[in-house]
Amino acid sequence: MNASICLVAVRRGWTQRLRRPSPSLVPCCLQSTQPVAAARLPYRVKLSAGKRYAWCACGHSKKQPFCDGTHVSKAPTIQPLRFTADKDKAVMLCACKQTKGAPYCDGSHLKVIFQDLVKSIKGVFK
Structure with a gap:
């Protein structure tokens, strides 16, 4: 998923309906998975x-x-x-x-x- 789709998802509140953030959303939303x-x-x-x-x-x-x-x-x-x-x-x-x-x-x-x-x-x- 690219960054623009991720931003649209966040703006529309789609991530709020998810119990856990989708793994595909994490890298493009400024969260790191590696130290x-x-x-x-x-x-x-x-x-x-x-x-x-x-x-x-x-x-x-x-x-x-x-x-x-x-x-x-x-x-x-x-x-x-x-x-x-x-x-x-x-x-x-x-x-x-x-x-x-x-x-x-x-x-x-x-x-x-x-x-x-x-x-x-x-x-x-x-």
């Missing part, structure tokens, strides 16, 4: 034992690396990762949102940085 990188390097944070945290998995939060609820409007299919710290400690929490060991950084940002570098080099030679 976006909040930063290229991880965040170093101090966690407190027994405290519950919500790590932003979508990348849209203004309170990185933690969730501020922005995913509700920007990426409704991506939920934050809730976890409880087992002890007081300083950790590196992922900011690129590509880690396999969420919410902790596993070095995936190096791959993201490398991909950015390759894109910028290719842009020079176009």
Whole structure:
């Protein structure tokens, strides 16, 4: 479905009659289905034992690396990762949102940085 059809559907109120947004409407209505990188390097944070945290998995939060609820409007299919710290400690929490060991950084940002570098080099030679 293209963007103009999506805008017409929203203007006419068709999405209000749907219990869930149609998957075909989501991409053209400024909602992301893939996380976006909040930063290229991880965040170093101090966690407190027994405290519950919500790590932003979508990348849209203004309170990185933690969730501020922005995913509700920007990426409704991506939920934050809730976890409880087992002890007081300083950790590196992922900011690129590509880690396999969420919410902790596993070095995936190096791959993201490398991909950015390759894109910028290719842009020079176009």
